[in-house]
Amino acid sequence: MIVLAGGVGLFATNTYVTTSLMPSAIDDIGGVELYAWTMTVFVVAAVVSSMLVARSLALLGSRTSYVGGFAVFAGGTAIAAIAPTMPVMLVGRGIQGLAAGLLAGLGFAVVRLVLPRSLWQRAVALMSAMWGVGNLSGPLIGGVFAQVGLWRGAFVMLAGIAVLLGWLSARVLPPRAGAAEAVEPIPWTALALLAVAALAISVASIETDPIMVAVMMGGAVVAAGAFVLRERTAQVRVLPSLVYHGSSPLRWIYLSILLLTLAVTIETFIPLFGQELGGMSPLMAGFYGAAISWGWTVSAVISSNVASARGKRIVRVLGPLFISAGFLSLGLLQTDSAPWPVILGWVVSLFVAGCGIGMAMAHWLTAGLQVASGPGTGEAAQVSAGMNTTQLIATAFGSALAGLLVAVGGPSLLGSARVLSFSYVLVGVLAVGAALREFAVVRAMARGSGGAAGITPDRTNG
Incomplete structure (x- = not known):
């Protein structure tokens, strides 16, 4: 072991x-x-x-x-x-x-x-x-x-x-x-399109010519769209076919997992901001950068005790709200040569955002596993593996996007920190929307024939 x-x-x-x-x-x-x-x-x-x-x-x-x-x-x-x-x-x-x-x-x-x-x-x-x-x-x-x-x-x-x-x-x-x-x-074509999209965003983050930035971002959108089209028609896919099945909630489960993982990628730049804006030592900046993950770990343990269907639905909406609140607070508190009370506020803000990720993520992963174990899915292994793949994809795109936002907020590092923090507030908002959409799909399945994805409302939401 x-x-x-x-x-x-x-x-x-x-x-x-x-x-x-x-x-x-x-x-x-x-x-x-x-x-x-x-x-x-x-x-x-x-x-x-x-x-x-x-x-x-x-x-x-x-x-x-x-x-x-x-x-x-x-x-x-x-x-x-x-x-x-x-x-x-x-x-x-x-x-x-x-x-x-x-x-x-x-x-x-x-x-x-x-x-x-x-x-x-x-x-x-x-x-x-x-x-x-x-x-x-x-x-x-x-x-x-x-x-x-x-x-x-x-x-x-x-x-x-x-x-x-x-x-x-x-x-x-x-x-x-x-x-x-x-x-x-191996779905080489789809993988290549994913890589092109992520790298195009990264190239945009280092371009100074606005036209080239627009070209790179356009290329990223085209590559991402081509990836989805390829996935919908290909026999061999990166993600399971249920993601593209109109009656399955799996696409919204995966989207929620993607957005929650995307929120974590802000920590790529947190140690840099800690050293340059807060005057932290490299050691302290390293632990400061892990504040999100600490919040994730703590809240994941606590939220695992939520057992009712209604409680799980609440947690999956409350988590993204914590994310938005944490990043909004972080953006508002950004300042140059920050005193220790402000730095403590940064840590708390990141911890709150991490708590939001942790409390919701565990229940979305469980919902995905329940789809995989449902009768008639035929893709149990692919659905389970797809959750890990989705997290890796989110990390790749999130890191590239964070770099682009930092560049947009520059040349001042303080401006970069604010733009990055405020932009990530939107991640929590979108995650709330994805959660509500998944709930609506499950309710529609319950009213209809029920079980296109082999699940019932009780099993996905509790």
């Missing part, structure tokens, strides 16, 4: 290490205009590699897949560690993303292949807990190394951990577990 959890933990820790030390890296190697690209490139690569999990297991087996994944991650991290410029850093981040997406997906896929059924729940719980570990260890590792002026050392440490986990994988995993699994085709 250490190996399976290690892949997820490496993904999570790397995420928070990078956001914590990136301001220091920018000071050293430059490339502030490519700041958001460090996350966008990583996640776009992870989206692509997450589609290769089944194929990797079928062709290589669990041992080779894991050893290869950790080796590639170590290589990408080493490139990031020695990067003399930001473009080289992005190459390393892209390689990291390819490995991280594969490793995170392998963890959940290999559980049933290498562990007895009695340990499945414990293993899944351990892997899920790795995000909490990353939330604590990432800012600590990144912040400490940045604090002492050795940000490259954090990447060296991550590369060493990857090598250690690769060695452990070679010793404990069976060589061919999963080799007999069927291999499904």
Whole structure:
């Protein structure tokens, strides 16, 4: 289980290490205009590699897949560690993303292949807990190394951990577990369209010519539209066909998950704002950047006790309202050379937004699983996997969008912080709309034939 959890933990820790030390890296190697690209490139690569999990297991087996994944991650991290410029850093981040997406997906896929059924729940719980570990260890590792002026050392440490986990994988995993699994085709066209859309937004964030910005944003819209059209007609899809089924609530469940995940991507820039506007040390800025995730974790535990259908519906609407309130407060409190009472207000605002994400996300994920388990869906595995894919897509687009908003608010960093915070208020508003629409679809299903998606109102909403 250490190996399976290690892949997820490496993904999570790397995420928070990078956001914590990136301001220091920018000071050293430059490339502030490519700041958001460090996350966008990583996640776009992870989206692509997450589609290769089944194929990797079928062709290589669990041992080779894991050893290869950790080796590639170590290589990408080493490139990031020695990067003399930001473009080289992005190459390393892209390689990291390819490995991280594969490793995170392998963890959940290999559980049933290498562990007895009695340990499945414990293993899944351990892997899920790795995000909490990353939330604590990432800012600590990144912040400490940045604090002492050795940000490259954090990447060296991550590369060493990857090598250690690769060695452990070679010793404990069976060589061919999963080799007999069927291999499904990969939706390369749809994946390429997603990548083009996300990268077009990222390019727009570094353009200074308004015409080129408009061209890039137009290209992103066209690519996203082409992705939807491709998904509706293709035999092999990124997302399950139920998303495009008019009578299914799954599209609204996925949209809600996407918007909630999108809200998290604001934390890409939070450590930078903390250092530049609040005068925080790299270590403190790293933990400040994780305030959203702390709120997510706390509220997810508390809201898991909500059991009634009505209570779950309330939580799924209340969560986005918390998100909007938190980001509105954050925007209003933004100021240069902020005193500690104001900084405390920033932390509270982010924590409130994180609470909104956590309280709603758990119930939307459960609703998705209930669609997957409903009779007649025929796509149980795809529906479940699609939720993870949706979160990766949201992170890729959210990171790119955050970079664009920061550029729009510039050249003043204070202006960037305000534009980013106020813009993300809209994310919560849209999430409320998606929730209300899902409730309406479920009610319509109950009044009609009921069960086009194999569910009942009680099962999706409670």
